[in-house]
Amino acid sequence: MAMTISDARARDADRTRQAILHAAQQIFAEKGFAEAGIRDITARAGVNQSLVSRYFGGKLKLFEAALEAALDARLMTDLPKQDFGKQIVARFTDETGRTSPLPLMFAAAADSEARAVAERLLRDRVFEPLTQWFDGEAAHVKAARFMMVSIGFFTYRDQLRLAEFAGSVDPALRRWLEAEFQAIVDD
C-alpha cells in the first residue's frame, strides 16, 4: 500500500520526492508533527533520512508540502447548496475517499511553527474560498459556523475516544449534523 521507490527504477528524483511526501502525510497524521520523526518518514518511503533536507529543505517545509497537497476546498464548494447538509456529511464520513486533511491539521496543533504553517494554509486554502462561496453579508459568520461544526465533529470522532460509538457516527448524531450544515447555507 505504501508507495516506496522500489516501485520504479531506483534513481528517479521525482518519484522519490513523491514517496517521501506520501509517507509524510501518513506519518504526520498518525503521530503528529513533533512525534513524527524524519527517520520514521524516510523509512516508510524506503529512502535515506538526509533526502528530506535535500529535497524539501527540512522537516517544516516537508510538513507544509504534505498539508498543501491534502487541502482542497473544492471538497466543500463544489456541492449543491440545496442538498449541502447530507452531501457534506456523506463526504466527511466517506471511508473510501481520499485521505482527510484534518488529521494533518491536528498534527500541527502542538508545534508553534507547524501551527503557523497550518493556520496560514487553512485560511488561504479553505476559509477564504469558503467565505467567497457563501457569498452574502453573513458569509464570514457562515464560514465560522462551518469551521466550528466541522472541527468539533472531526475532533470528537477522530481525536477523542469519549464513548463506544465515537468511532462511527450515531444515526441521531448524523441527522443532527446534516441539519446543522444545511442550516448554515439556508440562513
Next chain:
Amino acid sequence: MAMTISDARARDADRTRQAILHAAQQIFAEKGFAEAGIRDITARAGVNQSLVSRYFGGKLKLFEAALEAALDARLMTDLPKQDFGKQIVARFTDETGRTSPLPLMFAAAADSEARAVAERLLRDRVFEPLTQWFDGEAAHVKAARFMMVSIGFFTYRDQLRLAEFAGSVDPALRRWLEAEFQAIVDD
C-alpha cells in the same frame, strides 16, 4: 502574578508543589505538552528542575495533576436548563473567570501519552457527568453534541486565527452559539 516560592518562607514543600502546579498549568497551556520544558516550568515557579521528578514523579504525572486541577464539570452542570444557552456562552466567554481547562486539553493533542491522560480525565470528569446531567434516552447524543460545539468553538476562537474577529466573539456568532446550546437541552 506568578506564584513563586518567594512569597512564603523558603522551605515549604506544599507551597513549592503548588507553585510548580500553577506554573505547569500556564506553561502547558501556552506551549503545549511537548514544547513545554521542565526547565521552563520550574523557572517560572522559581525552583529547581529536579523537583518535578521528586514531587510529581515526572513530566507526564505533572501534566495529569495540572489538568485534573483545572477540569470541573460543575462549570456546566450547575446551570439552569431553561437558560442554558445564554449562560454557558457567558461562561465560555467570561474573561474574568478562572483559567479555562481547554488550552490544557489542546496541549495534550500531539503527544500520545499526554493525550491518553487527557482523554481519560475528560471522559471521567466531563463527559460522564454531562451525560448523567442530560439524563434521558438521548443523553449520550446530547453530550456528544455539546462536546462537538464546545470543541469547535474553543478551537476556532483560541487555536486558529482564521479571521480578524476570531479573537473576540462576533454578535451574530454569539446568538447562534446560544441557540445551539439551548437546543441541545430542549431537544
Next chain:
DNA sequence: GACGCAAGTAAACGATCGTTTACATATCAA
C-alpha cells in the same frame, strides 16, 4: 568506454530534553 554529475547512503554533529545523582543547607526535635 570513460568521464561528469545527479542520486543515494552512512555516519557523525550539535543541540535539546527528561531524568538522575551527588552535594549543600535550612528546619526542627531532643
Next chain:
DNA sequence: TTGATATGTAAACGATCGTTTACTTGCGTC
C-alpha cells in the same frame, strides 16, 4: 546546641532528533 532529615541546588547522564558532511553508486553523454 547538635545532629537528623526534609528541602533545594548544580551538574552531568543518556537518549532522541533534525541536520550536515563525506563518501559511494548509478545514469546519461560525448
